[in-house]
Amino acid sequence: MNNGKKFGFTTTILHSDRQKPIEHGSLHKPIHTAVAYSYRDARELAQVFQGKKPGYRYGRQGNPTINALEDKITRMEDGMATLCFSTGMAAIGAVVQALLRNGDHVVSSSFLFGNTNSLWQTVNLQGMPVSFVDATRVDNVERAITSATRMVFVETIANPRTQIADLARIGELCRERGILYVVDNTMTSPYLFRPKQVGASLVLNALTKSIGGHGNALGGSLTDTGLFDWTRYPNIADNYKRFAPAQWGIAQLRAKALRDFGGALGPEAAHHLAVGSETMALRIERESASALALANMLNADERVAAVYYPGLPSHPQHRLATELFRAYGGLFSFELNTGIDCFDYLNRLQLAISASNLGDTRTLVIPVAHTIYHEMGPERRASMGIAESLIRVSVGIEDTEDLLDDFRQALEQ
Numbered sequence: 001m002n003n004g005k006k007f008g009f010t011t012t013i014l015h016s017d018r019q020k021p022i023e024h025g026s027l028h029k030p031i032h033t034a035v036a037y038s039y040r041d042a043r044e045l046a047q048v049f050q051g052k053k054p055g056y057r058y059g060r061q062g063n064p065t066i067n068a069l070e071d072k073i074t075r076m077e078d079g080m081a082t083l084c085f086s087t088g089m090a091a092i093g094a095v096v097q098a099l100l101r102n103g104d105h106v107v108s109s110s111f112l113f114g115n116t117n118s119l120w121q122t123v124n125l126q127g128m129p130v131s132f133v134d135a136t137r138v139d140n141v142e143r144a145i146t147s148a149t150r151m152v153f154v155e156t157i158a159n160p161r162t163q164i165a166d167l168a169r170i171g172e173l174c175r176e177r178g179i180l181y182v183v184d185n186t187m188t189s190p191y192l193f194r195p196k197q198v199g200a201s202l203v204l205n206a207l208t209k210s211i212g213g214h215g216n217a218l219g220g221s222l223t224d225t226g227l228f229d230w231t232r233y234p235n236i237a238d239n240y241k242r243f244a245p246a247q248w249g250i251a252q253l254r255a256k257a258l259r260d261f262g263g264a265l266g267p268e269a270a271h272h273l274a275v276g277s278e279t280m281a282l283r284i285e286r287e288s289a290s291a292l293a294l295a296n297m298l299n300a301d302e303r304v305a306a307v308y309y310p311g312l313p314s315h316p317q318h319r320l321a322t323e324l325f326r327a328y329g330g331l332f333s334f335e336l337n338t339g340i341d342c343f344d345y346l347n348r349l350q351l352a353i354s355a356s357n358l359g360d361t362r363t364l365v366i367p368v369a370h371t372i373y374h375e376m377g378p379e380r381r382a383s384m385g386i387a388e389s390l391i392r393v394s395v396g397i398e399d400t401e402d403l404l405d406d407f408r409q410a411l412e413q
């Protein structure tokens with residue numbers, strides 16, 4: 001496989017583990033459960049600890065099963081290196097713990113996954129002010145930047161209202177100013193979009209969602225694209241400057257976040273996520289096609305007040321989505337006309353399941369204002385464009401006709 005030829009997305013994932021020898025000729029990287037590792041003698045152990053020899057030290061900082069998944073994600077993102085964490089939130093937390101210091105300023109999109117919004121509120125209280133801006137326009141981001149700004153954080157397609165950040169222009173702005181550009185790629189996944197192409201420094205993926213794809217394991221990852229010049233970042237400790245500058249960020253993240261805060265991914269979860277990732281492209285193709293069909297059907301129905309999906313020409317960033325993404329993804333949201341209770345509608349659905357999570361093989365629906373966005377209150381919800389009756393749909397891989405029938409019968413009852 002190593003004749004220099006570039007393979008397609010799925011081929012690359014399927015044959016990723018084999019790029020390094022796999023024990024016993026196994027076709028999957030096995031699940032390694034050992035927490036500690038021994039070497040030829042005590043001196044060699046010391047050399048591994050001092051980074052003078054490659055090897056594993058202790059399970060919290062890495063393990064062969066996790067490394068195989070990290071390599072796979074690096075290939076998916078066309079990155080330089082990846083670190084895995086126990087959840088997507090642990091990966092975002094790692095960015096804060098390892099890379100921000102008291103007084104540093106963060107500019108974040110205001111259209112965010114609810115728990116990320118909540119995390120930024122905490123970070124704010126801890127002495128690192130966060131400015132929320134409408135990141136669909138680069139000038140809003142630019143206006144918020146101060147001399148203390150270290151990081152700009154955006155999601156590709158925002159969950160749940162599907163606003164799309166001005167990804168490429170924000171990338172240019174961050175490069176000019178030497179600011180770290182962190183892109184949460186969960187909603188698009190590396191199959192639909194590689195944030196490296198718009199200049200992202202670090203790419204975050206909640207592996208729990210489309211990459212794992214089966215709702216059976218939690219995980220998160222951070223990929224260093226290799227584009228950021230870490231010599232311009234003031235918060236790198238001298239300890240990590242003994243490596244080549246390209247490695248500084250990952251080295252500090254591994255030690256200061258993974259080792260010191262301990263949000264390590266379990267090897268069993270890593271195995272589930274790695275196997276799930278093999279079918280990601282196939283699942284996302286199906287989910288995107290069904291989501292487009294459902295969004296079109298609901299959009300044409302007079303009982304539906306609004307549909308938010310980047311695949312609809314009426315979506316404000318439809319052209320941008322068409323330019324940047326391979327397809328429009330499996331997530332959309334909609335509002336019913338007043339007079340139709342969103343709970344009654346959800347209860348009439350027979351296939352789509354009322355549940356949190358997204359990127360599952362099954363279609364999941366949720367009344368967002370009353371569940372995942374309940375804690376933030378009506379004012380903040382309104383500022384994020386989240387109506388009280390908004391329903392989020394994460395489309396699964398059921399047959400498209402069955403889904404169309406289900407959403408139609410629930411309207412007609």
Ligand SMILES: *Cc1c(COP(=O)(O)O)cnc(C)c1O
Pocket residue numbers: 087088089090113116155159184186187206207208209218219220
């Ligand atoms: C789910 C999600 C996360 C967090 O991932 P977990 O694995 O649930 O912690 C972060 N960002 C986005 C966009 C998400 O959808």
